[in-house]
Every structure is written in structure tokens, then in C-alpha cells.
Amino acid sequence: MRPAAVLFDCDGVIVDSEPLTDRIIAANLTRNGLPMEPDLVRALFRGGTMLGVAEAARTHGARIHDGWVDDVYAEIFEALAAGTPLIEGIIGVFDALDAAGIPFAVGSNGPHRKMAVTLGQHPALHLRLQGRIFSREDVARPKPAPDLYLHAANRLRAEPARCVVIEDSATGARAALDAGMACMGYAPHDDGAALAAVGARPFHRMTDLPALLGL
Incomplete structure (x- = not known):
């Protein structure tokens, strides 16, 4: 059965x-x-x-001051703004979903400002995703809680059990599965064992995804 909606992590996907x-x-x-x-x-x-x-690093002895998160994000945003490429094949996936009439959205543990920096470098894509970019800032709990993907599914008016999530981390995969959604685990650099261990179905090339979704 083809999905009612497909939900994508952002970074690495x-x-x-x-x-x-x-x-x-x-x-x-x-x-x-x-x-x-x-x-x-x-x-x-x-x-x-x-x-x-920040919390883990402080526990292990790092000097993490109160404004550390904002400061490190400032470093990250500056570097990403200099050039952040798209994952090879992702535009073809979106094209296939549009051709099939299947809605899609983004659900990221990153802040909206980060996605504005990375996705904003690709204006046609950013416009295409307008109104369908969701952040952990939009929900009570970040991944691995299911809140973000449930929120995205609700906004797309899609039944969670008929959604498929595309993730590259075990944390995100757990969020998807706890939301009652199937999860495809994008693993371009390894065998995907960490994703499979939490119940995701690994795949290794983004160009393979449309066929795996039954499109």
C-alpha cells in the first residue's frame, strides 16, 4: 500500500x-x-x-556556559550559510511524490532558523516546502518522542499508521515508530545496522526510495 504521506528528517536526509x-x-x-x-x-x-x-558534554567535564547553545549555533549557521548541498537524489524523490499526489513534509530536531539557513539556500525547494517545515520548536518534546511526526501528520491530515518517515538516525527512527509510522532508514555510508536495530528498514541510495515507496 502506498503511503498517505511521507515525512522527512532534514539534516542528513x-x-x-x-x-x-x-x-x-x-x-x-x-x-x-x-x-x-x-x-x-x-x-x-x-x-x-x-x-x-550541552548537557552530556557538561556531564563529561566540558566548560559549557549558559549561552553555549546559542553560541555554537551561531558558529554552525555561519558555516552552513557558506554552502550546504542537497542530498543527491532528494529532488527526484519529491518529484515522484508530487507526481503520485502524495503529500510530504519535514520534521527536524533542529530549530527553524537552521532550516532557513540550509533549505533557504535552495529557493525553489524552500518555496516548495512552504508550510510543511516543522521543528522541535513546534512541539512539547523533541525526538525520540513521537510528538514532531504526529504533529506533521496532523498538519497533512494523514493517518499516522499510513505515513512513512525517512530518517538517518536511530533517535529519529524511534520517534517515527513510537508514532505508529513505518520508517525507512537512509544509510549511505554503512550497512544501516543501527537503524535496523530500532525497527527501521535501511536503504542506501536516495534514488532507490521512490521504488521502495511503491511509486
């Missing part, structure tokens, strides 16, 4: 923002007394919130 973001967080934490490599940032914090990064 629509925009290729995560490598740069991970490098900035790693450098910042290292400067603040917690030596960190980008690969470890990705392993520890992928799919979470910056507040969660």
Missing part, C-alpha cells in the same frame, strides 16, 4: 549538513576542555538536540 556540523561541534568541545573528533560527535549525538549535546 534532505541537506548534507551533518559533516560540517559535526566538525564545528567537535572543535568547540575540544576548545572547551572535552577533546572530541567529528566521528565521535556523530556517534554520540546524531539525531539529538543541541541542548542534549
Whole structure:
């Protein structure tokens, strides 16, 4: 059965923002007394919130001041504004969904301002998604709680059980599954075992997604 709606995470699924973001967080934490490599940032914090990064880093001895989240976001936004490419094949996925008459939306643990920076660099896409970009700022609880995807489904007037979520993190996959939605796990760099472990169905090329959705 084809989905009633498809809900996409943003970072790592629509925009290729995560490598740069991970490098900035790693450098910042290292400067603040917690030596960190980008690969470890990705392993520890992928799919979470910056507040969660701050709390965990403080627990492990980093010097995290009260305004740290705003400060590190300022670093990230400046770097992302210099150039954030789209994930290869994502526009073709959106084209296939439009051709099939299936609505889609974005649900991100990042703030709206971050998506304005990354998606805003691609004006045609940003306009295409207008009114369908949702952030953890819009709900009571971020992922892994199901609130964000339930909110997006409600806004699209789609039954949660008939929605499919596209995620690249176990955190996001848990949010989707707890919302009663199927989850496809985008794993371009590994076998997707971490996604499969929480119940997502891994796939490795975005160009394969339309066929996997039955389009």
C-alpha cells in the first residue's frame, strides 16, 4: 500500500549538513576542555538536540556556559550559510511524490532558523516546502518522542499508521515508530545496522526510495 504521506528528517536526509556540523561541534568541545573528533560527535549525538549535546558534554567535564547553545549555533549557521548541498537524489524523490499526489513534509530536531539557513539556500525547494517545515520548536518534546511526526501528520491530515518517515538516525527512527509510522532508514555510508536495530528498514541510495515507496 502506498503511503498517505511521507515525512522527512532534514539534516542528513534532505541537506548534507551533518559533516560540517559535526566538525564545528567537535572543535568547540575540544576548545572547551572535552577533546572530541567529528566521528565521535556523530556517534554520540546524531539525531539529538543541541541542548542534549550541552548537557552530556557538561556531564563529561566540558566548560559549557549558559549561552553555549546559542553560541555554537551561531558558529554552525555561519558555516552552513557558506554552502550546504542537497542530498543527491532528494529532488527526484519529491518529484515522484508530487507526481503520485502524495503529500510530504519535514520534521527536524533542529530549530527553524537552521532550516532557513540550509533549505533557504535552495529557493525553489524552500518555496516548495512552504508550510510543511516543522521543528522541535513546534512541539512539547523533541525526538525520540513521537510528538514532531504526529504533529506533521496532523498538519497533512494523514493517518499516522499510513505515513512513512525517512530518517538517518536511530533517535529519529524511534520517534517515527513510537508514532505508529513505518520508517525507512537512509544509510549511505554503512550497512544501516543501527537503524535496523530500532525497527527501521535501511536503504542506501536516495534514488532507490521512490521504488521502495511503491511509486
